[in-house]
Amino acid sequence: MYEEYYRFVQPPFSLTPDPRFLYRSESHDVALQQVWQAIRRKEGFIVLTGDIGTGKTTLCRTLLEQFDQTTFTALILNPFLSVEELLREVLLSFGVVSRDALKTGRLATASKHELIRTLHDFLLSLVPLHGSAVLIIDEAQHLSTDVLEEIRILSNLETNDQKLLQIVIVGQLNLLDVLHKSELRQLDQRISIRCSLKALSREEVEAYVTHRLWVARGSTSVSFTPKAFDLVHAVSDGVPRRINLLCDRALMVACEGQSNRITEEQVVGAAAQIGLEVPKGKIRGERSTGGAGTARRSGRSWLIAAAMVILALGGGTFYLVGNPLDLLEAVEMPVPRRLPVPLLPVPVVALAVPAGLFEVGPPPPVAGSFSVLVGTFESLREVEVRETALRAQRLPTYLIDVTVAPGDVRRRLLIGRYPSREDADAIRQKLDPTMNEARVIPGELESRRVVP
Helix, strand or coil, X not given: CHHHHCCCCCCCCCCCCCXXXXXXXXXXXXXXXXXXXXXXXXXXXXXXXXXXXXXXXXXXXXXXXXXXXXXXXXXXXXXXXXXXXXXXXXXXXXXXXXHHHHHHCHHHHCCHHHHHHHHHHHHHHHCCCCCEEEEEECCHHHCCXXXXXXXXXXXXXXXCCCECCEEEEEECCCHHHHHXXXXXXXXXXXXXXXXXXXXXXXXXXXXXXXXXXHHCCCCCCCEECHHHHHHHHHHXXXXXXXXXXXXXXXXXXHHHCCCCEECHHHHHHXXXXXXXXXXXXXXXXXXXXXXXXXXXXXXXXXXXXXXXXHHHHHCCCCCCCCCXXXXXXXXXXXCECCCCCCCCCCCCCCCCXXXXXXXXXXXXXXXXCEEEEXXXXXXXHHHHHHHHHHHHCCCCEEEEEEEEECCEEEEEEXXXXXXXXXXXXXXXXXXXXXXXXXXXXXXXXXXXXXXX
């Protein structure tokens, strides 16, 4: 199994909706914020749509994890229910009744009116406790008209000043057509927020794959070439579920060849295994121009290009004759793509490097620089929340995984790097008070197991 070969703690491309693997693309982040704000404002009725495989269920489970103990939640995954069955499932999910009580107790034969009254009494009991209730229904495009109408009635459960039940219905894009039917216009008019998930762009595909590899604790042992990322995006159309299938099979193919570098050839082989079509012109050598020339490039060109990059990174001086991209185009070099911001004065000659040439990864330590250590965390969600807040302030954040004990890998969040301790400390003093544990450390200490 490739998980063992690459030393993954867990499969990076499982199809299960695990919130830990949620990558917040632009559309996912906007949708999550809109739904969250609408729920906190008790706006009543919310609709989330997206094409097949765009991550709707994963987003829903992520949303559920963000609520505190004062919020009761119910997630309904089976849309093929009658009105009475839906009400019983809601009561069961909220913890109002047990499954045994539904099977053998009085509620097993209760009428719709009795079920609604029981739910209403429960919701009213939350008001003096300052509690709330959220109902999420997945695959809502399959709900019958009768059930949708009952959901509208449930959304009317309220006091004089607030809704008692927040309802989120989630479904594929045709859910919008269902809601536009004339017999459901009353429901359609009550929708306060409509948001939709979109497919990932080429850049988001690369960030998505890298994020899942990192969460699985294997990003340091396996990587994708830029051309492989191009092909993953082209074959999957940016749909996360297809990306997972494709990358999972690509890792299997690479593992069979004992390769830690996923190339476009391995992605092509993976696509063939799962029946996905590779668009014409997306495989190296099929391009209308430059394909033959690229194929004929010799090992000497690779050495020249490698030497130029080493000189550029090391501070050497050199002169280029002709177009440097002609030499670099055929090279896929295992060096970090996300280079550190050049905050330290380094005497180098700028080298034009095509976007996507290097692999995503944390920048290497820089001796003599200083960074702000925000913290070392076990919870990936806590890291994401803090990193999002810092990036909103346009601060240069980066992450490093640190092994504190065998099998215990934690994520370290840093800001930097800066040429002096004073510069780094000036940034530290501007941070939010919730990050009062942040401190300035030398760059060479950032990867240590314990930072003094």
